[in-house]
Amino acid sequence: MVTTLDDTKRLAIAERLADLKEFQNLIISNDQKLIDACPYLDIRERLENMLSDDRKNLGIIDTVIVQYGIHAEPSAATNIFIQQFEQMMSGNEFTFYQKLIHHELLKHGQAMSGITIHKAAQKVGADIEVAIMPLNTVNFEGRAHQEQLKGMLEQVGVREMTGEDADQGIWARVQDAIATLSGAAGSTITQNTDKKDMNIQTLIRLDHTKVNTIFTEIAATKDPQKLQEYFGQLYKDLLAHAQAEEEVVYPKIRLFYGDKNTLELYSEQAQMKRMLDEIKSINPASANLFRSKVKQLMDVVGDHIRQEEFTMFPAIDKNFSNAQKEQMATEFKAAKSKIQEEMAASRRW
Missing domain, CATH: 1.20.120 (Four Helix Bundle (Hemerythrin (Met), subunit A))
Known part of the structure; x- marks a missing residue:
């Protein structure tokens, strides 16, 4: 008789997916906090676009969890980190620039988590890889957001220190170009896979x-x-x-x-x-x-x-x-x- 199998590898991936969803909710919450605190109209508009993408990406993560078929709770470490991060971002100890730095780090961690889950799926089973395939959209768009945030950090950091806009040097123009191309492609993929458009x-x-x-x-x-x-x-x-x-x-x-x-x-x-x-x-x-x-x-x-x-x-x-x-x-x-x-x-x- 086939008996219940406690497959630790599949359960580990389920927990990581639960972590990913919690972090996506944190990113959405932090997007809104930054928008509310942002003193610059151009930066605020870019953050609002990110918030729209991040809400769509939460729908994709939900879809992936259902397709995967194994539900788990987020890890204790994730819950502790989220509480500490929210407390830190709600205080007045950091400037807007410093808060934006931590948001970029959060985006980086989220993108790496998604990529790691995909790589683990390749080792555990082809059916898992199929189930989580839409997650690549979230990973792709997260990387595009990182590049956009780097350009925003350059502008905000210079404005806070000098009151003037940064010169658009070669590095900044390259980052903006990458962000524009990646963001456009990522958004196209997202539109084809998010929960609002998926039939x-x-x-x-x-x-x-x-x-x-x-x-x-x-x-x-x-x-x-x-x-x-x-x-x-x-x-x-x-x-x-x-x-x-x-x-x-x-x-x-x-x-x-x-x-x-x-x-x-x-x-x-x-x-x-x-x-x-x-x-x-x-x-x-x-x-x-x-x-x-x-x-x-x-x-x-x-x-x-x-x-x-x-x-x-x-x-x-x-x-x-x-x-x-x-x-x-x-x-x-x-x-x-x-x-x-x-x-x-x-x-x-």
Whole structure:
């Protein structure tokens, strides 16, 4: 029988993602504090643009956590740091320039954390790398913000010391050019992946890609412990995905997709759930039987994916506005997150 696997590497990544979300909330809060305290109109406008980007990036981090499928609490060290940082930035001991320096350092730490999570995912599992792929958008835009902040620091520092604007030397012009190019590219990527613009088909397709990746990982390993790890993630991902679709998506599409087609989707997912529980009862050491059942499951899931992507998705495009598809995505993500938390609390896996 497949048993619960306490995979410390996957749990460590979940904790780092929780840390990342807390730091993103801190960055947003600090953006606003700096805007409120900023004595320079041009700097304030650039900070307001960053705040807009950072709010979008929080939506991306939320999406990544739900796609990853393992929830964790932020580390104790993160909670301590955030409390101390907020206290420091709320005081009057530092000039605006000094506070801006600490904000740039915070952005640097956030970007490095995101990059490290991505590198760790490459070592732990291809399915994780697929799940956190949208995080690259946050990493990219964070680096662009760093370059922008360097140029802002140059201006603010000179103004505080001399009351005059800094000359735009070669270094400053290079930094501004990098920031402009990076910011434009980063914003383009963000617009295609943030929670306001990501539609329901995109979210569902992300789930499909991750599941197909896990099937590939199962097929590629002969290690019983790895089989247990991959199937454990597959089990949780498929159940959460199916239940969220049944709660949010299928009731909304039934009117125009038709009773027969919609009931077929429900029926396929009911079959999938039965097969998941059947495989869960098999000892992974019985490799041939285990793989045979997983292959049967993969065929069922593959048929279901094809129906959704080739017939359900076009029907959604035809009958829903962009705003409605984005709203459905928001509801789907919220439902899936709640289901994942309930599964973890009940120790269903």
